[in-house]
Amino acid sequence: xxxxxxxxxNVPGALKAIAGVIADHGGNIVHIQQDSEGELARLYMEIxxxxxPKVLLSELRSLDVVREVRVLRPLKEIYGKRVIVMGGGAQxxxxxxxxxxxxxxxxxxxxxxxxxxxxxxxxxxxxxAVRAVARLPRVGILVLAGSLMGGKIAEAVQELRExxxxxxxxxxxxxxxxxxxxxxxxDPVQAGVMAVMAISDAGVFDLSRVRGRKF
Amino acid sequence: xxxxxxxxxNVPGALKAIAGVIADHGGNIVHIQQDSEGELARLYMEIxxxxxPKVLLSELRSLDVVREVRVLRPLKEIYGKRVIVMGGGAQxxxxxxxxxxxxxxxxxxxxxxxxxxxxxxxxxxxxxAVRAVARLPRVGILVLAGSLMGGKIAEAVQELRExxxxxxxxxxxxxxxxxxxxxxxxDPVQAGVMAVMAISDAGVFDLSRVRGRKF
Numbered sequence: 001x002x003x004x005x006x007x008x009x010n011v012p013g014a015l016k017a018i019a020g021v022i023a024d025h026g027g028n029i030v031h032i033q034q035d036s037e038g039e040l041a042r043l044y045m046e047i048x049x050x051x052x053p054k055v056l057l058s059e060l061r062s063l064d065v066v067r068e069v070r071v072l073r074p075l076k077e078i079y080g081k082r083v084i085v086m087g088g089g090a091q092x093x094x095x096x097x098x099x100x101x102x103x104x105x106x107x108x109x110x111x112x113x114x115x116x117x118x119x120x121x122x123x124x125x126x127x128x129a130v131r132a133v134a135r136l137p138r139v140g141i142l143v144l145a146g147s148l149m150g151g152k153i154a155e156a157v158q159e160l161r162e163x164x165x166x167x168x169x170x171x172x173x174x175x176x177x178x179x180x181x182x183x184x185x186x187d188p189v190q191a192g193v194m195a196v197m198a199i200s201d202a203g204v205f206d207l208s209r210v211r212g213r214k215f
Numbered sequence: 216x217x218x219x220x221x222x223x224x225n226v227p228g229a230l231k232a233i234a235g236v237i238a239d240h241g242g243n244i245v246h247i248q249q250d251s252e253g254e255l256a257r258l259y260m261e262i263x264x265x266x267x268p269k270v271l272l273s274e275l276r277s278l279d280v281v282r283e284v285r286v287l288r289p290l291k292e293i294y295g296k297r298v299i300v301m302g303g304g305a306q307x308x309x310x311x312x313x314x315x316x317x318x319x320x321x322x323x324x325x326x327x328x329x330x331x332x333x334x335x336x337x338x339x340x341x342x343x344a345v346r347a348v349a350r351l352p353r354v355g356i357l358v359l360a361g362s363l364m365g366g367k368i369a370e371a372v373q374e375l376r377e378x379x380x381x382x383x384x385x386x387x388x389x390x391x392x393x394x395x396x397x398x399x400x401x402d403p404v405q406a407g408v409m410a411v412m413a414i415s416d417a418g419v420f421d422l423s424r425v426r427g428r429k430f
Contacts (some may be wrong), residue, residue, distance in 0.1 A: 005350070012238040019234050023227040028256075032247035033352055035379070041243075044350045078347045079333055081335035089319025096315060096332070097308045104304025104334035117295055117311070119319035132293045135220070135259045137248055164250070 002027070002047045003074040006060065007067040010041045021063065022047055025056045027048040031075075031137055040067065046074055055173070080112025081140035083195045086129055089119035091145035091171060091188050098192025106200050113140075113196055127152035134164040140199030143169045143191055150175030159183060167207055169195050172214060182207055184214040217262045218289040221275065222282040225256045229280040236278065239263055240271045246290075246352055255282065262287055295327025296355035298410045303342055304334035306403050307387060313407025316356070321415050328355075328411055342367035344416035349379040355414030358384045358406055365390030372396060382422055384410050387429060397422055399429040407424070 008014050015032075022029060022045075031046040050056050060069050083103070085095045096117050103113040120129055126144075130153060133142055142160065144153070154176040160166050161182065169191055170181035178184045183198075185191035194215075197205035223229050230247075237244060237260075246261040275284050276428040298318070300383050311332050318328040335344055341359075345368060348357055357375065359368070368411045375381050376397070384406055385396035393399045398413075400406035409430075412420035 010243075012241060013235070014238075015244055016231055016234040017239050020228070021230040023229075023231050023243060026227060028225075028227075028249075028251070029230055029247065030249045030251075032244065033350055034243075034245045035349075036243070036245075049294075072350075073343065073347075075347060075350060078344055089316055089322075092319070093312045093315040096311050096330075098307040100311060100332055101304055101336055104307070107304075107334050108336060112333070112335075114333040116329065116332065117315055118327070118329040119315055119322050120327075121323060128288065129293055132288075132290060134247055134250075135287075215307075 002050050002053050002073045003072045004045055004047070004057070005070045005072055006043045008041045008043050009065045009067065010036055010039055014041070016062055017065055018060065021059050022056065022165065025050050025052065027056065039105040076138050078112065079114045081139065081199050082114045082116050082134070082136070082138050083141055083143065083199065084133055084139055084193070085115065085117040085143045085145055085151070085192070086120050086126065087145035088121060088147065091147070092119045093119050094188035095143050095145045095192040098189035098194050100192070102196040106196060106202065109202070110169070111201060115192070120192070123151050123153055127156040130156035130160055133160055133166060139166055141167050141169065141195050143195050144177055144181070145171050145188060146173055146175040146193070149177040153177055153182045167198065178214070182211050184213060188215060190215065217265050217268050218287045219260055219262070219272070220285045220287055221258045221260070223256045223258050224280045224282065225251055225254055226280060232278055233258070233275065234298055236243035236274050237271065240265050240267065242271065259290045291353050293327065294329045294353065296414050297329045297331050297351070297353050298356055298358065298407070298414065299348055299351070299354055300330065300332040300358045300360055300407070301335055301341065302359050302361035302364070303336060305331050306362070307334050309403035310358050310360045310407040314411050315406040315407070317411040321411060321417065324417070326416060328414065338366050338368055342371040345371035345375055348375055348381060354381055356382050356384065356410050358410045359392055359396070360386050360403060360406070361388055363389040364392040368392055369395045382413065388389070393429070397426050401430060405430065
């Protein structure tokens with residue numbers, strides 16, 4: 001993985017030129033985040049599969065639209081995999097407490113795990129937010145924290161698990177979401193701890209061995 | 216803002232072709248996230264400045280490398296602006312509790328605010344993580360939660376504030392980070408609440424009116 005930040009002239013076709021050079025080097029752009037500041041755009045890119053990064057960098061630097069190229073550490077190495085927690089505020093906060101405390105213990109030993117949350121209610125809102133998890137980078141697992149979730153939220157959970165392979169932990173709650181989750185946990189702090197354990201590289205906790213169980 | 220998800224053939228040059236069509240329409244790609252699944256890549260893009268989106272969509276659909284194009288809701292409308300919290304686990308969890316509880320109150324009334332965290336210690340690690348906040352999408356504010364932060368972390372805070380305009384709240388702690396933050400707050404729960412209030416669109420709390428103060 002090659003991670004670079006470029007200062008690029010804010011003109012149409014700049015990305016086309018850059019993407020062309022990267023494609024010539026067999027590179028596959030997996031992530032771009034752009035911030036524009038007037039004439040210049042700052043383009044952060046993560047690129048896979050580049051065989052000769054030094055040659056690529058010098059060709060990018062020689063493009064007319066490119067002012068500067070810096071090599072950075074990829075975001076996954078800095079922030080790691082993400083536990084996403086969504087649902088009612090009180091319960092999201094408790095799951096986050098468990099997950100942050102457990103992630104702290106992992107990160108102190110050199111891992112990197114983030115805990116990202118959004119308090120959100122309503123079937124439509126939550127179903128949409130669950131589906132959109134597939135568009136977020138670095139997601140390891142989703143925890144649904146609430147007292148009643150079903151219907152379209154359950155459909156979105158199934159889609160996320162089946163089409164995108166993202167595992168889902170549900171609190172023990174009313175509605176059909178617990179039926180379609182990988183794991184059901186009653187205590188929100190434990191749900192957060194288990195979510196971190198499940199995506200940890202150091203893991204002795206194998207989600208596939210407890211799939212379908214309720215704690 | 217036009218948000219689309221495309222199923223694209225996983226071949227070199229696919230993005231170049233797509234970027235070319237978008238540039239021809241005056242579009243500016245501000246975000247790309249790619250997931251590859253064998254022959255097909257799923258490309259999520261957020262594009263600004265497109266005047267005739269329907270024509271763009273039909274031209275994208277007619278490209279050889281593009282199998283399917285779906286219009287989606289932009290991530291900012293689903294997950295909103297982000298409060299980022301980093302530092303020691305115990306304090307990150309307390310700041311998160313305040314921020315999640317306050318975000319819940321805002322989101323129930325129709326806003327969207329996320330609270331994203333990483334427990335992390337060490338001057339180098341934290342300085343790098345603070346700097347990398349500039350590469351994350353949708354960041355509204357950063358809260359540093361710990362008992363001692365200074366040196367390179369303070370330099371990174373200054374860079375984030377001055378070069379990227381991202382405000383920083385610091386807990387009242389030892390080290391030089393409180394000196395360079397926009398706001399210093401002693402109680403971690405209040406720090407989280409104030410962070411959400413500061414980036415809320417509904418805000419009666421104006422960070423610029425309390426800048427440099429210590430609570």
